[in-house]
Amino acid sequence: MDVHRVYNSNQMDYDIDHANPKLEKMLPCNEDRLDSGLDSLKEDEYNIIVKEMESMNMAAAGPTRSDSNNEPWKQEVTEDGDTFLHLAIIHEATEQVIQMISLSRNDPFLNIQNNQRQTALHLAVIMDQPQVVDKLLRANADPQLVDDSGNTPLHIACKKGSLSCFSVLTQVFPSHLPSILTTPNYSxxxxxxxxxIHGFLSLVENLLKLGADVDAPEQCNGRTALHLAVDLQNPALSSEIRQQLYTLTAQELRVLPESESEESDGDALSEDDEMYDDIQLVGHK
Incomplete structure (x- = not known):
């Protein structure tokens, strides 16, 4: 299954990643990549992996079994750094996923990161599997780990617009929320x-209720969530978000900041006007 294709197909109609050139210029940082690189996995290789997962003798194991951390299936890793748990989530083998999680409570296995530093929790959000997200969190998977773009699973849920995964991530053991809400990704x-940025009003409302700082500037251009909402392509949606954010935004942050380029352009124009002020055309000044 092509994870990148699944991610793109789940975007809402008003996703503005490539629809608004003005916004793209405003956000020069590289776009986060959310696929796992496994779309290149050959069908025969996948079938072999599935057979190996189905043949795993996991039923007899229990949470108190002393050698459960040394099960052979926990040691297997693909060239992309993915474990059987990563693969099972990507290929929606839910039964095997739940089995592996139940046998890995409090086990570092749950937090293994692939070559893109994605944990099983990251992939469960990308694949929009709230049941798996819930199972992982209750088995003590770490929601604060970041991928190679600096995204926690909650960052991905907010970017992807997955309200179901967002709800699970914020309701199950919310003690990590204050730290996650204030942490920027690498963009x-x-x-x-x-x-x-992506126009998910319901998530904006929920984040504000959870205590997200509406005045926090983003580190690419120093703009707040209000500024970013104003630049959305969809005017109606932008208006709704702006109304939600405006009353909560500090007075001095409500005006869009002037860029250095705009100021320098203004200076250049004034100098040009002065330079060519005395030019004569056909004998007239």
């Missing part, structure tokens, strides 16, 4: 910025 965006 400089926190969860509220991502929800605002």
């Amino acid at each position: 400089g965006h926190n969860c509220l910025h991502l929800a605002s």
Whole structure:
């Protein structure tokens, strides 16, 4: 299954990643890549993996079994750094996923990161599997680990617009929320910025209720969630988000900041006007 294709097909109609050139210029940081690289996995290789997963003798194991951490299936890793758990989530082998999670409670196996530093929890959000997200969290998977773009699973849920995964991530053991909500990814965006950029009003509302800082500037251009909402392509949606954010935004942050380029352009124009002020055309000044 092509994870990148699944991610793109689940975007809402008003996703503005490539529809608004103005916004793209405003956000020069590289776009986060959310696929796992496994779309290149050959069908015969996948079938072999499935057979190996089905043949795993996991039923007899229990949470108190002393050698459960040394099961052979926990040691297998693909060239992309993916474990059987990663693969089972990507290929929606839910039964095997639940079995592996139940046998790995409090086990570092749950937090193994692939070559893109994605954990099983990251992939469960990308694949929009809230049941798996819930099972992983209750088995003590770490929701604060970041992938190679600096995204926690909650960042991905906010960017992808997955309300179901967002709900699970914020309701199951919410003690990590304050830290996650204030943490920017490597593009400089926190969860509220991502929800605002992509126009997910329900997520914006929920993030504000959870205590997200509406005045926090993003690190690419120093703009707040309100500024990002104003630049959305969809005027109606932008208006709704702006109304939600405006009353909560500090007065001095409500005006869009002037860029250095705009200021320098203004200076250049004034100098040009002065330079050519005395030019004569056909004998007239």
